[in-house]
Amino acid sequence: MTISIKARIAVTTALVGSVAAGAAAADTMKIGITQNNVGVDSYQTTYEKAFIAAAQANPDIEAVVLDAGGDVARQIAQVEDLIQQQVDAIIIWPTNGEAVVPAVRKAHSAGIPVIVTNSNIAEQGFEFAASFSGPDNITQGARAAEIMCEKFTEMGIETEAQIVQISGQPGYTTAIERAKGFEDRLPEVCPDVTLVETQPGDWNREKSQKVMEAFLVKYDDIDGVYAGDDNMGVGALNAAKAAGRDGIIFVGATNFSVGYEAMERGEYWGSIYQSPVDDAEAALKTALDVLSGAEVPFLNYFDTPKITQENMDQFDKPVF
Structure with missing residues (x-):
């Protein structure tokens, strides 16, 4: 839906307590976003760039772009700051799905619609959010289990x-859902495959490499690795290569460029394709639809x- 209001663009990257430079025209839609942790990986960095570009392309929007740096307390303070700025809508990429619920409730009480992006908040906060825009992470985990099972069946080791x-960062909704989707679906498609252990990699390649190094010492027989994203999956792959452990099937989620490249080399089997550009643009569009009064589903998946x-030849190499 096209918004008829016309006003100037003012996109501001700010910290808590900062105010957008210059007073916006009265009819500008002021949309604030507080992100999880832009610097932690290239997906979030690309998301932020895409969000700013989409906001700059729309003359109806003044955007206040914030980053919590992975700090729950900082994100809660940012939501409170956006409420004080009387923004028209708040987009939140939660640092922790449960811990941010009181802040989302506070925005709701102030009459400000909240759009949750990428990773959902805990279910007890659903009534305070206008919509969730992002991937279906449970489906991602389930599809990753199917990819792994299909490969094992092809290899004849499915029994x-x-x-x-x-897995990803503990307490983070995306990590919880991707693990749940995988763990629930795997026994349905490959009931005799054994998941021997799960450890968090915190979305970090170096930590995931160390986790995999420990797995390789502990287990003589590892046929497959499922990682909550390709950044962690490639960390695990690097550990296996350094240890000379060949023949392990690596499957991830959120296909990063490093995962795509490893697939091209024949070292990494599969993943789930997800675009941070689509993610960012969908979040902004959802906020605009909510503000225009359009009917928006609560779970607005792409x-x-x-x-x-x-x-993989059917997909472009990820830009992140």
Whole structure:
């Protein structure tokens, strides 16, 4: 839906307590976003750039762009700051799905619609949010389980394979949902495959490499690794390569460029294709739709298809 209001652009990257430079025209839609942790990986960095570009392209928007740096307390303070600025809508990429619920409730009480982006808040906060815009992370985990099972079946080891899982940041909704989707779906498609252990990699490649190094010492037989994103998956792959452990099937989620490149080399089997540009643009569009009074589903998912070595030629290399 096209918004008829016309006003100047004012996109501001700010810290808590800062105010957008210059007074916006009275009819400008002021939209604030507080992100999780822009510097932690290239997905979030690309998301921020895409969000700013989309806001700058719309003359109806003044955007206040904030980053919590992975700090829950800082994100809560940012939401409170946006409420004080009397923004028209708040987009939040939660640092922790449960801990931010009181802040979302406070914005709701102030009459400011909240759009949750990328990773949902805890269910008890759903009544205070206008919509969630992002990927269906449970489906991502389920599709990753299917990719792994299909490969094991092709290899003839579906009745005996053992796998390990490297999950994301503990307490983070995306990490919880991707693990749940995988763990629930795997026994449905490959009931005899054993998940021997799960450890968090915190979305960090170096930490995930160390987690995998420990797995390799502990387990003589590892047939597969499922990682909550390709950044962690490639960390695990690097550990296996350094240890000379060949033949392990690596499957991730959120296909990063490093994962795509590893797939091209034949070292990494599959992942789930997800665009941070689509993610950012969908969040902004959802906020605009809510402000225009359009009917918006609470769970506003965009599709994230399977990508493997067999079909990767159908997908562009990720830009992150």
